[in-house]
Amino acid sequence: MRNFEFFEPKTIGEASSLLVQYGGEAELLGGGTDLIIGMKDRTVTPKYVISLEKVPGMEGITYDDTNGLWVGAMTKMRALERSSIVRERYTALAEGAEEVGSIQIRNLATLGGNIAHGSPAADTAAALLVLDAQVNIADGNGERTVPIADFYLGPGQTVLQAGEILTGFSMPPRSAKSGSQYLKHKIRQVMDLAFVGVATSVSLSNGTVADTKIGLAAVAPKPIRATNAEAIITGNSVSDNLLQQAAGAAAAQSSPISDLRCTAEHRREIVAALTKETAMTAVARAQV
């Protein structure tokens, strides 16, 4: 690893000023599980590394029935998967967090890092999409909030501007009649990247699905919502035939690539299969 200057700012403003001052020569350090690997193989060679660990208020999970869930950007994946409120009400997010790396990695890796990195295959991205997450962004002067669907621009690219820092995620409260699931297709059970990731969230009302959200990861230049499939399910009671139609619509809306992991055609088939399965599970969980 090349040497670098290391900073541990105590406020967002200080961190933001350092980012502006050093521009393209600086990198933010969250959990380090992407950055440190990149620095070792010299695909990333910052002269300045700015750790966010000492900035107060960036780590933690809070919930109340009015405001819903807030997760700080520096919150570890392991904390998310262990949180009872996340497991109960925001299940897909706990399941996404749990799919990242190993326990040792999840004790370092942060939710903010998983998203700010801009990977279309991020395990928590599909979950955040279907749980209506808002991304909290700050610099020294103020804050802004961006829906997660608008946060990504393309592979490795996000709306974060120079000096801006992702500080956390807010998700609205969820009704008792709601359920969600994230499923990841992979070869190894642990320590694998997603071939395809699908999250589905539903809420039920009088036996029909009042709201459906389906998020797809690793099958487009950025994590996307399968809005055509959502429209097929919403307003109806679920049946095998309906879910089959929705699965086909989700596959059609995806735009995967072929790579060393698998072909685009295979990825589309997996999108269909996981869409159906996550929708069935989400409905079953909403009924409990």
Added chain:
Amino acid sequence: MRKHPISFTVNGDLQELFVEPRKTLLAVIRDTIGLTGTKEGCSTGDCGACTVIVDGEPVTSCMMLGVSANGKEVTTIEGISNPGELHPVQQAFLEKGGYQCGFCTPGFIMAAKALLDDNPDIPEDEMRHALGGNICRCTGYTKIIEAVLSAAETMRANA
């Protein structure tokens, strides 16, 4: 490049060091402090050989900067036994032959210890999954799993 003063404990001993920011926690433990029980395998977080326990949780020390250990409590393989008495996980690996070349063993033992400290009643399938971040290239894992199951039994009895 400016070195940073850090102060943290390793196996209960206070360490006050000046470290280059680019040194990983693994490098600080092995090269600066001289505790070589913790191993460097892949150096990309995939193999788990470098597992140590930081503030009660297992982490891959090759993926953490030494400067980030400032103020924390680190436990390595050297710190889990008492004089003349191995930790139950170490004892079980010895009795069950849970190793061949031994290179992955410290990482496996630290990961297993953290897991069983958290839940000595963990079902076998969950235990296997939870140890998925540790790779052994010799054994085929059978004896390792037997050792962890045996250690769990001992730790339940001692609880």
